Amino acid sequence: MIKCITFDLDDTLWAVDPVVKAANQTLFDWLYENAxxxxQQFTLRDLGTLRQQALAAEPEISYSVTRIRKAVLKLGLTQAGYPEQQVAELSDAAFDVFLRAxxxxxxxxxxxxxxxxxxTAGYQLGAITNGNADIHSTGLSSYLDFQFSADHxxxxxxxxKIFTAMLNHTKLKPENVIHIGDNPQHDVLGAKSAGLWGVWVNLYQQPWRENVAPDATVTSLDQLVGAVDKIAACKRARL
Known part of the structure; x- marks a missing residue:
């Protein structure tokens, strides 16, 4: 029986590029006033170069967009000439500005x-994300019961391991959970390799290029309920 449905967030429930673009502009506006x-030294285009430098220095943080962002800010502020204590204070404040935006x-x-x-159908709902969107801050807490992120x-x-963390939390077996997301590798194959059902959100109707097929594909989010119903019926038929 399907008891729980988990969702990716970025590019599954909203487009992430315009969100990050706007947040970066808010960040730079704040830096203009406060740093x-x-x-004076960096533009928005330089964030990519700073990111490469930060990851080269600390490859172990590559899983965490939050740690990467903080490392980029600290590196940039250091290169700009701020002393260590001010770098720490400014980077923390700047990250908070970015994260809110x-x-x-x-x-x-x-x-x-x-x-x-x-x-309403009675499913437990949650989020599993590699990003640092927060279900409470984005207005999803009335729909989603929990969140697991790469950062945490x-x-x-x-x-x-990130799917296992969710299973331990919900105390469910993998076959009781459907994961829904836009990324073929991260969401669909990741979920299926952990034993979950995987639904591909393919809003831009891209070709599927992987050897293992998703359990269902939707090209519009109004198809999600039907896709879940089909998988639930399939699961019942296997019992």
Whole structure:
């Protein structure tokens, strides 16, 4: 029996690129006022170079977008000439500004309706994300019961450990859970390799290029309830 449905967040329930673009602009506006040396030396385009440098220095943080972002800010502020104590203070404040702005998402059409319908149907709902969107700050806490992120678990999808953390929390078997997401490797194959059912959100109708097929594919979020119903019926038929 299907008892729980988990969702990826970025590019599954909303488009992430415009969110991060706007959050980066908010960050740079704040840096202009509060860290002018940084703003004088770097542009938005330099964030990619700083990210490469930060990851080269600390490859162990690659699973965490939060740790990467903080490392980028510290590196940039240091290169801009700020002393160590000020780097720590400014980087913490700047990250908080970015993180708040990063929660300003615009949901895809039918996203909230699908969540509401699945909640009403009696499923436990949760999020499993590699990003640092927060279900409370994005307005999802009335729909989703829990969240697991790469930042907190210490690994990112498709690592089975993040799915196992969810299973331990819900006390469910893998076959009782459907995971829904847009990324073929991180979401669908990651979920299926952990024993879950995997639904591919393919809003842009891209070809499937992996050897293992998803259990269902939706090209619009108003198809989610039907996809879950089919998998639930399939599961019952196997019993």
């Amino acid at each position: 002018p040396l940084f703003h 990063r929660q300003n998402v615009v949901f895809f059409e039918h996203a909230l309706k699908a969540l509401a319908d699945l909640k 678990v210490g690994v990112e999808k498709p690592d089975a």
